Amino acid sequence: MAESAGTDDGHIKAALESVKQRVAAASAERGSAHATRLVAVSKTKPVSDLMAAYDAGQRIFGENYVQELIDKAPQMPEDVQWHFIGHLQSKKANGLVAKVPNLVAVETVDDDKIASKLNSACAAAGRASKLQVYLQVDTSGEETKSGVDPEGAPTLAKHVVEDCPNLELKGLMTIGAPDDFECFNRLAACRHEVAEALGVDAASLELSMGMSGDFEEAIARGSTSVRVGSTIFGARNYANK
Numbered sequence: 001m002a003e004s005a006g007t008d009d010g011h012i013k014a015a016l017e018s019v020k021q022r023v024a025a026a027s028a029e030r031g032s033a034h035a036t037r038l039v040a041v042s043k044t045k046p047v048s049d050l051m052a053a054y055d056a057g058q059r060i061f062g063e064n065y066v067q068e069l070i071d072k073a074p075q076m077p078e079d080v081q082w083h084f085i086g087h088l089q090s091k092k093a094n095g096l097v098a099k100v101p102n103l104v105a106v107e108t109v110d111d112d113k114i115a116s117k118l119n120s121a122c123a124a125a126g127r128a129s130k131l132q133v134y135l136q137v138d139t140s141g142e143e144t145k146s147g148v149d150p151e152g153a154p155t156l157a158k159h160v161v162e163d164c165p166n167l168e169l170k171g172l173m174t175i176g177a178p179d180d181f182e183c184f185n186r187l188a189a190c191r192h193e194v195a196e197a198l199g200v201d202a203a204s205l206e207l208s209m210g211m212s213g214d215f216e217e218a219i220a221r222g223s224t225s226v227r228v229g230s231t232i233f234g235a236r237n238y239a240n241k
């Protein structure tokens, strides 16, 4: 991951500020009382790039790969709030939770097994606070996409709420198919089903949806948390991984 440090700092600061303005404008247009959270997705990017965003005020970062996050976390200030947004294998849950104390959320819980594993990992690590989780929902119906089917989300949500005391069900997350904004509407509909099954207000559950190419459309359809990478940090070079 070695890369010349510092040269991109000005670009990253300017790009971050522009994304923040666009997020705020889209949220205002929706008439939302709450600010939409911006998760800066920094996978494959060197710590110097993350620090440029940090110095420009960003505190919430999203990473996709367990080992990369475990490597980066101790190199960043402790007040960073990490969101894990990649596919998580059960066998890596313990290491992730134990080695990243400031892991705030795992956005990719898509079955009972990984939820239970994260719950026991929190106990094993002696975490003081609950780990927030989002249920990843497959809203595109593509075989290759991970995520629970919308019909399965209420049952999974009940499992988290009833059987996983170290987890806090924060909301639902989806990636969706490119240019298919119906996926965002499907996630919002799924939230209603989940809220009904739990007997809570739909508004008490968040919607994590929207990436570089579509975050404004996602906000218009109810997103409360967007995950933006390349528009802030530039195109990714996976050879850096």
Ligand SMILES: *Cc1c(COP(=O)(O)O)cnc(C)c1O
Residues within 6 Å of the ligand: 041, 043, 064, 085, 086, 175, 211, 212, 213, 227, 228, 229, 230, 231
């Ligand atoms: C990489 C990634 C993002 C960010 O994608 P960009 O198009 O670079 O903004 C968001 N969410 C998930 C789950 C990702 O894997």
